[in-house]
Amino acid sequence: MFEYLFSLHWLIFCTMVVVASSAYGFIMRLVHPKTNSFVLGAMFAAISGLCLGLLTFFYGAAGYDIEYSKAGILLAVTSGLGFYIADFQTLAMFRAGAPLGLGISAIRASVSCTGVIVGFLMLHESFDLLKFIGIVSASTGIFYLMPEKEKKVEIDYDDNQTRQL
Amino acid sequence: MKLLGQHNWIIHTCFVVLGYTAAFTAMKIGMGHETTPFLYACIMSASTCAAHLVSVVIFKIKSRSALTIQSSCFIAALLIGVALFLNNAASVLMFFADAPISLAMPISNTGIVVASVIVGVFFLRERMTRKQIFGLGLSVLGIVLLNV
Numbered sequence: 001m002f003e004y005l006f007s008l009h010w011l012i013f014c015t016m017v018v019v020a021s022s023a024y025g026f027i028m029r030l031v032h033p034k035t036n037s038f039v040l041g042a043m044f045a046a047i048s049g050l051c052l053g054l055l056t057f058f059y060g061a062a063g064y065d066i067e068y069s070k071a072g073i074l075l076a077v078t079s080g081l082g083f084y085i086a087d088f089q090t091l092a093m094f095r096a097g098a099p100l101g102l103g104i105s106a107i108r109a110s111v112s113c114t115g116v117i118v119g120f121l122m123l124h125e126s127f128d129l130l131k132f133i134g135i136v137s138a139s140t141g142i143f144y145l146m147p148e149k150e151k152k153v154e155i156d157y158d159d160n161q162t163r164q165l
Numbered sequence: 166m167k168l169l170g171q172h173n174w175i176i177h178t179c180f181v182v183l184g185y186t187a188a189f190t191a192m193k194i195g196m197g198h199e200t201t202p203f204l205y206a207c208i209m210s211a212s213t214c215a216a217h218l219v220s221v222v223i224f225k226i227k228s229r230s231a232l233t234i235q236s237s238c239f240i241a242a243l244l245i246g247v248a249l250f251l252n253n254a255a256s257v258l259m260f261f262a263d264a265p266i267s268l269a270m271p272i273s274n275t276g277i278v279v280a281s282v283i284v285g286v287f288f289l290r291e292r293m294t295r296k297q298i299f300g301l302g303l304s305v306l307g308i309v310l311l312n313v
Contacts, residue, residue, distance in 0.1 A: 005261075006262065008258075008262065010259050010262040010263065010264030011272075013258045013259035013262060013264070014259055014264065014269050014272050014273050015276075017256055017259065017276075018272075018273055018276035019251075021248075021252050021277045022277055022281055022284060023248040024249060024252060026281070027244045027245050027248065031237075031238075031241050032235060032237050032238070032241075034235065035235060035237070035238045036224070036232065036234070036238075038224055039232065039238065040238055041213070041214075041217035041220075042214050042217035042220075042221055043239070043243075044242040044245040044246035045210050045211075045217055045246070045249070046210075046214045046246070047242060047245075047247065047250070048246045048247075048250040049210030049211045049213075049214055051247070051254075052206045052253060053211075055207075055254060056201070056207050059203050064201075065201070066203075067199045067200060068200045068201065068204055069198045069199050069200055071198040072195055072199060072205060073200065073208055075192070075195030075200075076191075076195055076200065076205045076206075076208035076209045076212065077209075077212040078187070078191035078195075080188075080209040080210065080211065080212025080213040080216065081188075081212060081216055082185065082187035082188025082189070082190075083184065083188045083209065083213045084184070084213045084216035085180060085183065085184030085187070086180075086181050086184030086185045087184075087213065088220075089177045089181045089184060090177075090181050092177045092180075093181060094174075096173050097174055098174035098177070098178065099285055100281050100282075100284060100289055100291060101283075101284075101301075102285075102293070102301075103281075104277065104281035104282075105281065105282065105300075105301055105304050106178050106304075107178060108277060108278050109278075109304035109307055109308055110182040112311040113311065114182060114186040115186065115190075118186060122190065123193065123194070130313065131311055133310055134307045134308075134309075134311035135311065136307075137304075137306045137307035137310060138307025138310075140300075140307075141300045141301065141302070141303030141304030142300070142304060143300065144301075144303060145297055145300040145304060146300075
């Protein structure tokens with residue numbers, strides 16, 4: 001099975017990432033407002049973890065080496081805690097009325113920016129003019145994505161006229 | 166500040182970004198520590214699940230009320246869980262398939278933004294102003310430039 005999977009073109013997996021990630025956002029947006037976000041989070045993380053555990057088991061059973069290190073496990077736990085914050089805050093974001101398109105766009109653009117900044121400051125990665133233009137472009141884009149201040153409307157019931165303030 | 170009061174989802178978005186940044190930074194460092202990516206993703210999901218469970222226990226102790234779970238919660242959890250699994254597995258397989266990161270990252274990130282906007286506009290009847298469409302274009306351009 002893995003031989004076949006490894007022979008597939010990366011664009012197929014890229015499409016899968018796009019579809020699965022969009023589905024994640026879409027379903028999160030549709031979740032019932034009364035649902036406890038921690039219970040839901042525990043359930044979907046358990047389902048995802050179980051499936052990944054099975055995949056790891058089959059990967060090992062197929063004869064591939066399963067390597068692990070103490071640092072690797074610690075960093076995986078740290079990543080998991082980061083995703084925990086992101087998961088329940090995503091639910092809170094949609095509950096607070098965030099539109100799917102704007103919310104996801106703002107997140108993706110912001111994460112790309114912070115990723116480059118953290119990479120440059122902490123991991124000493126390269127930072128060139130292209131990345132600088134990218135940060136300026138994404139930041140300006142996020143600014144324009146933000147919802148406009150709602151206009152107050154005053155209704156004059158005597159002559160049925162509506163006036164914008 | 167008035168804008169934040171009207172649209173407090175922006176505050177939650179900042180926390181989402183904080184969470185993802187921490188997760189992706191740890192993931193980037195973790196990939197250099199000889200751990201099989203499938204196992205790494207599995208431990209990641211397990212620790213997310215554990216953190217949520219701890220929160221459920223704290224919530225239960227603090228609220229002292231019965232925890233009701235609707236049937237819709239099970240369906241949502243199943244669908245999100247499968248979507249997350251597919252996302253993680255496909256990301257790992259993309260890594261194994263020697264995907265050029267400078268091409269794969271902009272394509273996947275731009276694809277997610279475009280797909281979310283399409284789903285939002287056509288299925289959830291969300292409206293976008295011209296200013297927001299312009300902002301979306303700039304964000305997509307920024308994402309492409311940052312990931313190349």
